[in-house]
Amino acid sequence: MDEAIGFLAADWPAPAHIKAGTTLRTGGVSQAPFDSLNLGDRAGDDPAAVATNRERLRDALALPSAPAWLYQVHGTRVVDAGGDTSGEADASSASRTDAVCAVLTADCLPVLFCDTRGDCWGAAHAGWRGLAGGVLEATIEALPAAPANLMAWLGPSIGAHNFEVGEDVRSAFCDRAEADASAFVARDTPGKYLADIYALARARLERAGVHAVYGGGLCTIDDAQRFYSYRREPETGRMASLIWRQRPALATDADIT
Structure with a gap:
């Protein structure tokens, strides 16, 4: 029997x-080191396996x-x-359509x-470069709702205890917002820090007016059974984080009285 598709549902109070949520690495057909539900078509995996x-x-x-x-x-x-998604992009938005946003x-x-x-x-892909550059703010601006009426869910990412960065990364944030310094902890090696990408994202969302923020607290490096991690294994697969609107169930004769 095929293994079920692994999926971590977002834990937030979104409308029903x-x-x-985010896919896990189980339930697909990709072979090692992409085993098994690799959804990335630029990771080096067999294209036929990714399509499947x-x-x-x-x-x-x-x-x-x-x-x-x-x-x-x-x-x-x-x-x-729901439109033209060609070209380089790190986020997408949708409104009142069947479009599925994914990163x-x-x-x-x-x-x-x-x-x-x-x-x-x-949905937004927020590596440190995109996060510092404003991908979250750009996504918020693209959505036809006031920031105060938005909620955000932070999916699985590298944990603060594993994310070592240099002075360039710290400066990319702290030169724009001194308060972001609290998300960096200096290491014994000069110019090296541990960065909390969850805290950095929460701070940027708060400053952008999005106060309802959920998720966080996971670490892709630590959980090799569920998550892919490029820092742990440079040749590896990709998870997908997706959000969509579920279609209403069609009425049946039994539903009509």
Whole structure:
């Protein structure tokens, strides 16, 4: 029997018709070191295996359409998931459509958004470069809702105890916002720090007016059974973080009285 598709549902108070979460690395057909539900088509895996994994994912989650896969480059461009998604982009947004927003990660931070009514939603790929550059703020701006009416979920990413960075990364944040210094802990080696990407994302969301933030606290490096990690294994697969609107169930004769 085929192994079930692994999926970690977002733990947030989104409207019931909004579905969101992150895939795990189980339930696909990719061989080692991409085993087994690799969804990234630029990781070096067999393209046929990736295509099969993507089809299995769509069937298992009963997605209303194929996910809007992006050509991610650690930038800040946001595209309409229901329109032209060609070109480089690291986030997508959707509103009142069947579009499925999706981003691929293997240590970077995936951030999912929706408004309190569930009328719009989005997904952002926030590695440190994109996060410092403003990909979250760009995604918020692309959504047709006031920031105060949005909620965000932080998917699995590299944990603060494993994310060693240099002075360049610290400066990219702290030169813009001195308060971000609290997310960096100096190491014994001069110029080296441990960075808390979850804390950095929460701070940027708060400054952008999004106060309802959920998730966080996981570490892709520590959990090799569930998550891919590029820092742990440079040749590895990618998880997908997705968000979509579930179609209403069709009425049957039994439902009509």
